[in-house]
Structures are given as C-alpha cells and as structure tokens.
Amino acid sequence: MSKRIALFASGTGSNARVLIDRFREHPEDGVEVVLLVSNKSTAGALMMAAERGLPTLVVKRADWTEGKELLRALDALRVDLIVLAGFLWLIPAYLVQAYPNKIVNIHPALLPKYGGKGMYGRHVHEAVKAAGEVESGITIHYVDENYDEGSIIYQAAVRLDPEDTAEQIAERVLRLEHGNYWRVVYGL
Ligand code: GRF
Numbered sequence: 347m348s349k350r351i352a353l354f355a356s357g358t359g360s361n362a363r364v365l366i367d368r369f370r371e372h373p374e375d376g377v378e379v380v381l382l383v384s385n386k387s388t389a390g391a392l393m394m395a396a397e398r399g400l401p402t403l404v405v406k407r408a409d410w411t412e413g414k415e416l417l418r419a420l421d422a423l424r425v426d427l428i429v430l431a432g433f434l435w436l437i438p439a440y441l442v443q444a445y446p447n448k449i450v451n452i453h454p455a456l457l458p459k460y461g462g463k464g465m466y467g468r469h470v471h472e473a474v475k476a477a478g479e480v481e482s483g484i485t486i487h488y489v490d491e492n493y494d495e496g497s498i499i500y501q502a503a504v505r506l507d508p509e510d511t512a513e514q515i516a517e518r519v520l521r522l523e524h525g526n527y528w529r530v531v532y533g534l
Contacts, residue, residue: 351531352381352425354433357467359391360520361431361452361527366398368528375532380423383416385435413440420444429531430489434466437489449489449496450534452527454519456501457485461494471512471519481505482515484522486530500530 351369353362362382369377382395383403395402401423409415417440420428430437430451437449453461455470460482465473474482483503488496504518 348376348378349427350425351379351427351429352383352420353379353429353431354383355391355431356384356386356389356434357432359394361523362391363394364524365528377532439491442491447488451487451489452523453485453494456483457494463493471515474515475512482519502526
C-alpha cells in the first residue's frame, strides 16, 4: 500500500522539491506527495509545488490554533505521514495527537545541540561556526509538541574545516539533507 505524504514548508522548499521529484520519478517507491502546506503565502515552496501541479494549502494563524480546515484537508487526502521541510511554526498538540509518530522533521545540525526556538536557518550555522565545532550535520526526528525534541530517527555528519564560513557549512549540510531525507522518509 502506498504512503501518502503532506509536506509542510515555510521557505524556499528545496527539500520539499527533492522529495516531490524523487517520488514522482520513482513510483515503485510507493510514496506519493499529495499536498504542500505553508504558513506563508509568499513562500517559494508554494510556487514550486504549484508549478508541479501539486495541491497546496496556506494555513492562517487563526485556523492553526484549532486546525479544523487543516485536519479536514489532511483527512480528505488520506494523508498518513506529515513531513516538515523548513516549516517554522510550532506543531500544535491537536496535530501531534492526530498523527502520533507520523510527523517528521529535518534539522540542519546534530541535535540535541543547536536546536530549539530561534535555531533555524543561518542562526544554526552561525552558532556552529562560533562554537568552533569540528563537525555538523543533519538530524531527522519525530515531532512532538516542543521544537526539535522528538526522538531521533537518523543523523549524518560532515567534517568542518576551521576556515569554513557559515554559508559554506549551510551549503554542505543542505546537500546532505537532499541526499538523505527522501531515503529516510521512504524507509518509515
Ligand atoms: C533546511 O535546512 C531544514 O533542515 C530546515 O530548514 C531548511 C529548509 O530549507 N528545517 P529548504 O526550504 O528545504 O531549502
């Protein structure tokens, strides 16, 4: 039986794009991305999804607190896995309860370090650089009601050079995300 995924993205959506394209090009994987949800009407991820003819949904703050429209959409599309790909709002309790162990996230660092509120995007890589870390990496984890705290499914590391800039770290980590997220999602 195939797995039906809703992607949640607030930004560029490069991870979302990799997942959509991978699973479209490989129907034998038995994974179908059926919806892209964003909290930001100007998100690049929404345009990318629309270009691919994928249904999209923009959630507003008011609906997010209760989630009626969102839950209805997820239910109507028979979504069985929610994949966060650069989604910045905290996932509310009703969603965690509606999809227990069925929501995953990717974080661009080796959790539990460099996670939590405010640790996203370049803030993560700048903190890694400032701390003089010799490695960074990615963490794919289940989502609970706190930022970046659910149980870890997969981690992969990259070695860092002292000369690496935060931008260079970001690029290498993002490449690692693109190579691994779909694989882990496929295996769930
Ligand atoms: C990624 O680095 C991901 O780890 C984090 O947000 C970023 C999203 O990038 N959660 P993109 O929008 O997929 O390009």
